[in-house]
Amino acid sequence: MRFGLFIPQGWRMSLTDVPPEQHWETMLSLLHYADNAASGEAVPGGDWAWDSVWVYDHFHTVPVPSTEATHEAWSLMAAFAASSQRVKLGQMCTCMAYREPTYLAKVASTVDAISGGRVQMGIGAGWYEHEWRAYGYGFPTAGERLRALDEGVQIMTRMWRTGSSGRFDGERYQVDGALCYPQPLQQLPVGDGGAAVPSIPLWIAGGGEKKTLRIAAQHAQYTNFAGRPDEFDHKSRILADHCRDLGRDVDEITRSANYNVVIGENQAEVDDKLAWIEAHYTKHVSAERGAQEVESWRNGPLVGTPEQIAETLTDLKARGMTYAITYFANAAADRDQIELFQRQVVPHLQD
Template sequence: MKFGLFIPQGWRHDLTDVPPEQQWEVMLSLLHYADNAAAGEAVPGGEFAWSSVWVYDHFHSVPVPSAEATYEAWTLMAAFAAASQRVKLGQMCTCMSYRNPAYLAKVASTVDAISGGRAQLGIGAGWYEHEWRAYGYGFPRAGERLRALDEGLQIITQMWRTGSSGKFDGERYQVDGALCYPQPLQRLPVGDGGAEVPSIPLWVAGGGEKKTLRIAARFAQYTNFDGSPEGFTHKSAILEQHCRDVGRDFGEITRSSDYNVVIGENQAEIDDRFAWIESHFRKHAPGDKGEQEIANWRKSPLVGTPEQVVEALTDLQARGMTYAITYFPNAVGDRDQIELFQRQVVPALQD
């Protein structure tokens, strides 16, 4: 199993205790930490704990919009690319409709060049209606947003592989000869012959069973959907059927999920961390939405001691979840949870 780490960027009210002039330094410090963090001593050869770092692609905070800082995802990708050496760099997930796909292909390819071939493209149809409308995108019905995702991925993959969009005349997007140089440094096999072409790994996020998972079957090297044991098993079966329908090898796609992690050496530590979560969200998101956020934390499969978290991940791994992207509460002020996880959980699951 591989592990990714979300870097606090403000979207989940996770920079509220940091003065604005220090927020970039906090993000940079955690990036450097992940870039250099070795797993526990039990791992032969001292493998690195974190394969990747991640940010969200959102403009307004959750569970309620606020005046708290929310740093823009692809600006951070470029900064992370220049400021790190090893970890892969992802977004979970880029909203297709926030950027023209030809432009997005160019941005992602530039980040890949800056990073030396470490960019990932997490991509989805988008859902946060408040920021859609606030930024003037309207809020098309789900079918239209999914059409944009499908057409956009056709354009992006064509531009990466060939350097040009060619002429594309879709219902949502029209491009004619958009160039993408530099092409990505990374190369991925395509077709039955396995010929490699320039491309950035695509993580198609979302669990929509009729359309999103079918789009994933066509385009994705990675998926990201429901991380509960039952939900993950169900979505995996739907994805496998779509792969059969489109003639794709299901085994080619790595299945991932995102997880809130609350970990402690004992129940007292876990209770203390939940007390912080409750206090934090009742302060910054009072009311029903804040209470729902607290409930979501309590429902996470990855709550408990290291032994309990390993047990939960072992079960998920048996179901085919082989890439966990983790988010820790109060990461800017309490790095102990991250260190405990990488010391006692990662070695038990790492490839």
């Protein structure tokens, strides 16, 4: 199993206790920490603790929009690329309709060049209605958003592989001859045993059973959907059905999930961490919303002692979930939970 780490960028009110002039320093410090962990240099947990770091592609905070900072994802991708050496760089996930696919392909390819070939393209249809409308994107129907995802992925893949969009006449996008140079530094094989061509790994996010998982079966190198065991099993079966219909081996696709992690040496420590989360949110939202937020954390699959979390992940790995992207609520202020996870969970699951 491989592991990714979310960098606190503000979207989940993760920088509210940090002065604005220290936001970048805070993010950069954790990036360097994970980058060193990727090389096994004097970091608790041993070699290759973190395969990747991640941010969210959002503009307004949750659980409610606020004036607290949310740093823009692709600006951070470029900054992370120039400020790290080893760790992979992803967004979970980029909203297809926030940027034209021709432009997004060009941006991602440029960042891949800056990073030396480490960009991961998390991509999805988008859902945060308040944000869409506030930024003037309207809020298309789910079907229209999924059509944009499908067509956009086709355009980006073509641009990365060939250097040009060619002519594409879709229902949502019409492009003709958009060039993409530099092409990505990364190389991915095309077809069964085909030659490698320039491209960027696609992480298609979402568990929509009729459309999203079919798009993933067609185009993805990675999926990202529900992380609870029963839900994961169900979505995996749907993905396998789509792959079978399309003549693709489902094992070509790495299945990942995102997890809120609350970890302590014992139950008392876990309870203290949950109390901190509730207190943190109720400084910025109503007591009712704060209680709802902590309840969603409390019921997550990766809440408990290292032994409990390792057991859960071992079970998920057996089900086919081989890439966990982790979020720690207090990461901006304290790495205690990250280090405990590295020392006592990661070694049990690493390939």
